[in-house]
Amino acid sequence: xxxxxxxxxxxxxxxxxxxxxxxxxxxxxxxxxxxxxxxxxxxxxxxxxxxxxxxxxxxxxxxxxxxxxxxxxxxxxxxxxxxxxxxxxxxxxxxxxxxxxxxxxxxxxxxxxxxxxxxxxxxxxxxxxxxxxxxxxxxxxxxxxxxxxxxxxxxxxxxxxxxxxxxxxxxxxxxxxxxxxxxxxxxxxxxxxxxxxxxxxxxxxxxxxxxxxxxxxxxxxxxxxxxxxxxxxxxxxxxxxxxxxxxxxxxxxxxxxxxxxxxxxxxxxxxxxxxxxxxxxxxxxxxxxxxxxxxxxxxxxxxxxxxxxxxxxxxxxxxxxxxxxxxxxxxxxxxxxxxxxxxxxxxxxxxxxxxxxxxxxxxxxxxxxxxxxxxxxxxxxxxxxxxxxxxxxxxxxxxxxxxxxxxxxxxxxxxxxxxxxxxxxxxxxxxxxxx
Numbered sequence: 001x002x003x004x005x006x007x008x009x010x011x012x013x014x015x016x017x018x019x020x021x022x023x024x025x026x027x028x029x030x031x032x033x034x035x036x037x038x039x040x041x042x043x044x045x046x047x048x049x050x051x052x053x054x055x056x057x058x059x060x061x062x063x064x065x066x067x068x069x070x071x072x073x074x075x076x077x078x079x080x081x082x083x084x085x086x087x088x089x090x091x092x093x094x095x096x097x098x099x100x101x102x103x104x105x106x107x108x109x110x111x112x113x114x115x116x117x118x119x120x121x122x123x124x125x126x127x128x129x130x131x132x133x134x135x136x137x138x139x140x141x142x143x144x145x146x147x148x149x150x151x152x153x154x155x156x157x158x159x160x161x162x163x164x165x166x167x168x169x170x171x172x173x174x175x176x177x178x179x180x181x182x183x184x185x186x187x188x189x190x191x192x193x194x195x196x197x198x199x200x201x202x203x204x205x206x207x208x209x210x211x212x213x214x215x216x217x218x219x220x221x222x223x224x225x226x227x228x229x230x231x232x233x234x235x236x237x238x239x240x241x242x243x244x245x246x247x248x249x250x251x252x253x254x255x256x257x258x259x260x261x262x263x264x265x266x267x268x269x270x271x272x273x274x275x276x277x278x279x280x281x282x283x284x285x286x287x288x289x290x291x292x293x294x295x296x297x298x299x300x301x302x303x304x305x306x307x308x309x310x311x312x313x314x315x316x317x318x319x320x321x322x323x324x325x326x327x328x329x330x331x332x333x334x335x336x337x338x339x340x341x342x343x344x345x346x347x348x349x350x351x352x353x354x355x356x357x358x359x360x361x362x363x364x365x366x367x368x369x370x371x372x373x374x375x376x377x378x379x380x381x382x383x384x385x386x387x388x389x390x391x392x393x394x395x396x397x398x399x400x401x402x403x404x405x406x407x408x409x410x411x412x413x414x415x416x417x418x419x420x421x422x423x424x425x426x427x428x429x430x431x432x433x434x435x
Contacts, residue, residue, distance in 0.1 A: 026411055029343035031404040037354035038401045039095030040088050040375070041314055042077065043140040043184070044104070046363040049073030052116070053145030054103035055152060055196075059367070064196040066282070067367040074364045075378045076386045078119065081126055087376065087388065088360055089130040092401035095179065096127050097135035097313070097356055102165045103144040117172065124173060135313075135356070136173065137181040138166050138218060141189050141366075152197060153207040159214050166218045167225070174226035181313065182218040185236040185264060186211045186250045192366065212253045219257035234262030234313040237297045239269030239276065247304075260353060261301050264314035265338075268293025270417035284371045285320035288327060291337035292416040298345040298352065311354035312342065316373045322362070329414065331375070331393035336400065337412040343405050357397060361388060 051057045051071050058064075060071040077084060088096055104116035127134050139162070147155060155161070170180070183189065189211070194204055215233050222231045235251055267276045268290030278286040298310060317334040319325055335357070346352050362374035369380050375397065376388040400406065 026340075026416075027344070027347075028409060029340060029406065030347055032343060032346055032352070034404065036352070036404060037095050037311070038091075038093045039097055039135065039354060039356040040091065040093055040358075040360040041097035041135070041356040042359045042361065042363060043137065044099040044101035045071065045074075045140070045142045046365070047075050047077040047098075047359070047361065048101070048104075049076040050078045052101070052103045052107055052113075054101070054142050055145070055148045055193075056142050056366075057103075058145060058148060059196045064367075066192060066195055068282075069364075069367065069369045069381070071364055072380065073386070074380060075361045075374075077361070080386065080388075081123055084360060084388075085123075085126045085130055085132070089132060091375075091394070091398050094133055095135050095354065095356065096132045097137065097181070098123060099137035099140040099142075099184070100169045101142055102139070102147075102162075103142055105168065106144055106165060107146075108144075109146055112168070120169075121172075124176060124178075128176065133177050133179065134173070135179040135181060136169070137184050138169060139182065139189075139214075140184040141192060153193065153210050154199075154203055159210050159217065162214050163217045163221065166214075166221055170218075170221055170225045174229070178226065178229055180218075180222050180226070180229055180231045181262060182215045182231065182233045183211055184234060186215070186233060187238075188236050208249045212250060215250075215254050216257050219254075230259040232258045232260050232262040232311075234264050235301075237263055237265045239267070239293065251304075255305055258305075258308060261305055261308050261310045262313040263297060263301060263310055264358075265294045265297050265312060266315065268296070268417065273417040282368060282371075284318040284365070285325065287318070289317060289329065289334055289337075289414065290417050291334070291341050291412055291414050294338050295341040295344050298342070298350050299348075302345075302350045309351040309353040311356075312352070313354075313356050314358040315355065316358040318365075318371045318373055320372070321370050322372045322377045322379070331391050332396035333413040335393055335396050336406050336410060337414050339400055340406050340410055340412050357393075 045051060045054060045056045050073060057071060059067055085096060100120050104119065105113055107113050124134050143152060147158065147161065190204060190207055193199060193207060199207065219231050222229055233254065267279065267287050269276050270290060273288050273290055275286060275288045278284065301310060315338055317331055342352055342355060357375060359373050361376045362372045362378040362380065365371040375391055375393045377391055378386055378388060380386065
């Protein structure tokens, strides 16, 4: 187990050992506010297919360290835009998150591709035509192949080039009620680049500084070109004390340029549940989910920025090639359990404003098709038609949106984990890790 994870387990163990408090029964929860924003999410290289030359196409073709499957045409969202947006609309959501890929719109230095922009014009037109609102990510870990040749984020003028891309996108779609995400999960972005490009410590530091500069520049761009639009960068929640790693170099350096907190929550860590270590070897379906950890994450970030509302920009569950999970947890149960703790947070006065399910369909999970996160199953490697198959999560999400939360009297299927930071002893842990 890596040193940071050993430290996390040790801290949680100490907190648990110091507490003799029995876990109280879980209370009922009120529905979420009427203006709560429900959504779904996907991303370019993971979903679109017909991939232009990019860093991730190259990682795929070269079988980089994180890659086991080549990209191919993924779920082929490129050819399924209208039907997938209609599926999303049928859920009752109001927000559709996607990314505008730099690699598709600028295939060569100084050369813009009208067809690339035409595709994204079609996407936003389709979203608007169904009455939904777009959430656009400017960078979801993908950049053009020609920039990869120059060193990617180690290229001396990468921030200037990246901001030129950002300007083109914002100018094109300003005034269309877009919510803007600058850079997706900056810390995980750095991790993938470190492994696939074999970056050294100094190079990692350079990339981190440039991501902060890019975000701050993009925030200023949006505020000048699309006044009134909301802007943020979504942070991948890591269990305490690992969350300090990302927070210190990115979150703490950019919090003054966020209009709301975008949080991605997938996994927790506790004395009784160290299974998050499976993330290190890509066995995401072996991680035992910890819905109560979402409440802890919301408490932490509300303490750090009490003036900002919070949107869960990504949340979902992984299965192994679409098979039932070994722990018996269904996509439906997972969704309701997390919504329960989201509603607990709202009842505590934490200003939660939105929730996006990740993802609408199965997609390319950064090197593999084995992890499946979709509300709709797509058997990419065996079905050339890329047929969408409804999972049990679809009806559950639709019903939850209609009533603005879980059924009355609902109690989570998954027990709170022993040593969970969401349990009563979390106050002590929070003070230890967030002073």
